[in-house]
Amino acid sequence: MDTIYLDNAATSFPKPETVARAMARYIDEVGAPLNRSVYESAREAELTTLSLREQLKSFFHFPEKATHVILTPGNTYGLNFLIKGYLRPGDHVIVSSMEHNAVMRPLLQLSDVAFDRIPADRQGCIDPDDIPALIRPNTKLILMAHGSNVSGTVQDAQTAGEIASRYGIPFALDGAQTAGHYPLDFEQLGLSALSVPGHKGLLGPSGIGALLVTDELAKKLSPLIAGGTGSVSDSEYLPEYLPDRFESGTMNLPGIYGWEAAMVYVSQRGVDALRAHEGALTKRFMDGLRDIPNVRLCGPERLENRVGVLSLDFLRQDNAAVAYALEQRFGILTRCGLHCAPSAHRSLGTFPKGTVRFSLGFANTEQDVDAALAAITALA
Numbered sequence: 001m002d003t004i005y006l007d008n009a010a011t012s013f014p015k016p017e018t019v020a021r022a023m024a025r026y027i028d029e030v031g032a033p034l035n036r037s038v039y040e041s042a043r044e045a046e047l048t049t050l051s052l053r054e055q056l057k058s059f060f061h062f063p064e065k066a067t068h069v070i071l072t073p074g075n076t077y078g079l080n081f082l083i084k085g086y087l088r089p090g091d092h093v094i095v096s097s098m099e100h101n102a103v104m105r106p107l108l109q110l111s112d113v114a115f116d117r118i119p120a121d122r123q124g125c126i127d128p129d130d131i132p133a134l135i136r137p138n139t140k141l142i143l144m145a146h147g148s149n150v151s152g153t154v155q156d157a158q159t160a161g162e163i164a165s166r167y168g169i170p171f172a173l174d175g176a177q178t179a180g181h182y183p184l185d186f187e188q189l190g191l192s193a194l195s196v197p198g199h200k201g202l203l204g205p206s207g208i209g210a211l212l213v214t215d216e217l218a219k220k221l222s223p224l225i226a227g228g229t230g231s232v233s234d235s236e237y238l239p240e241y242l243p244d245r246f247e248s249g250t251m252n253l254p255g256i257y258g259w260e261a262a263m264v265y266v267s268q269r270g271v272d273a274l275r276a277h278e279g280a281l282t283k284r285f286m287d288g289l290r291d292i293p294n295v296r297l298c299g300p301e302r303l304e305n306r307v308g309v310l311s312l313d314f315l316r317q318d319n320a321a322v323a324y325a326l327e328q329r330f331g332i333l334t335r336c337g338l339h340c341a342p343s344a345h346r347s348l349g350t351f352p353k354g355t356v357r358f359s360l361g362f363a364n365t366e367q368d369v370d371a372a373l374a375a376i377t378a379l380a
């Protein structure tokens with residue numbers, strides 16, 4: 001049986017063809033380290049890495065130098081670097097009630113840092129006007145998921161950013177579900193930091209991500225990992241400058257090559273075209289769901305406020321059994337459960353039952369959506 005991949009919120013599949021080719025070329029033909037040597041293949045690796053940083057800078061309209069695009073081992077690491085590297089005992093943070101555990105777990109590890117959640121409604125939307133009441137004299141950061149991995153809800157980051165700036169508080173986004181799916185303009189949103197994964201909407205491999213930080217915030221960020229950087233080797237202290245300060249150890253070069261190739265693809269298509277394609281499929285999915293009984297779609301009704309992450313609660317069934325049947329009987333690959341975001345499910349009213357999540361990507365087609373709708377009809 002052919003399968004239909006509808007789990008792009010977990011990781012995108014397939015990747016553009018150029019991604020695997022670039023990774024294989026690095027392993028088979030380049031093989032050089034970064035920042036450690038001056039032979040030609042090492043220079044090539046450096047230029048490819050620079051190209052990745054430059055592409056991310058331009059894709060997200062990041063106003064700082066490309067040096068401030070810190071490559072991380074993934075989005076979870078970028079968020080940990082930000083949360084644990086920046087916050088100090090006695091600080092207070094504001095997050096939303098829609099956060100992924102990649103934000104909540106590191107935050108809860110900091111037992112002497114307090115936090116408040118901006119409540120989200122049953123569609124997963126926060127009201128930025130709730131933020132001022134939560135601000136305390138020691139509030140050091142406002143951090144939230146731009147898009148929800150459970151309901152696809154995209155928050156009003158523009159207004160939240162304006163409020164953060166009015167109070168002089170750094171504003172940061174977890175771009176896991178919007179990067180590559182929805183316009184995300186670092187400068188326009190007034191961000192101080194943005195963490196993104198390489199392997200979701202940016203179509204690269206897993207095990208790599210980026211944390212984009214302003215110089216002002218970078219100066220207050222402690223590096224969590226220290227080690228060799230191939231630079232300032234006469235000193236046993238980390239270099240002060242970026243990105244070296246935050247990139248100790250041998251980097252994930254196959255990942256860098258793969259992601260660089262993916263970014264060429266993503267930049268050429270452009271986020272508006274990717275959004276238009278996925279938005280049209282999301283609309284088709286939502287329209288089709290209207291006629292199917294016993295299924296509740298979580299998240300916003302309005303297309304403008306969401307990405308192609310569609311969580312369904314099958315009202316008369318066990319959602320895990322539905323996800324299993326979708327695969328076994330129809331070859332449709334989804335993800336069920338709580339999606340590492342228990343608080344988001346609480347906000348949406350789907351805790352602890354969870355949902356079946358269908359998530360669309362650049363390679364999905366109208367036929368994929370129609371097949372999913374037919375399967376949902378048969379199971380509901």
Ligand SMILES: Cc1ncc(COP(=O)(O)O)c(C=O)c1O
Pocket residue numbers: 009010074075076077100102103145147148149174176177197
């Ligand atoms: C909203 C959100 N934040 C953070 C993460 C963590 O990203 P990663 O697993 O790529 O480190 C995810 C992954 O699903 C996510 O959806």
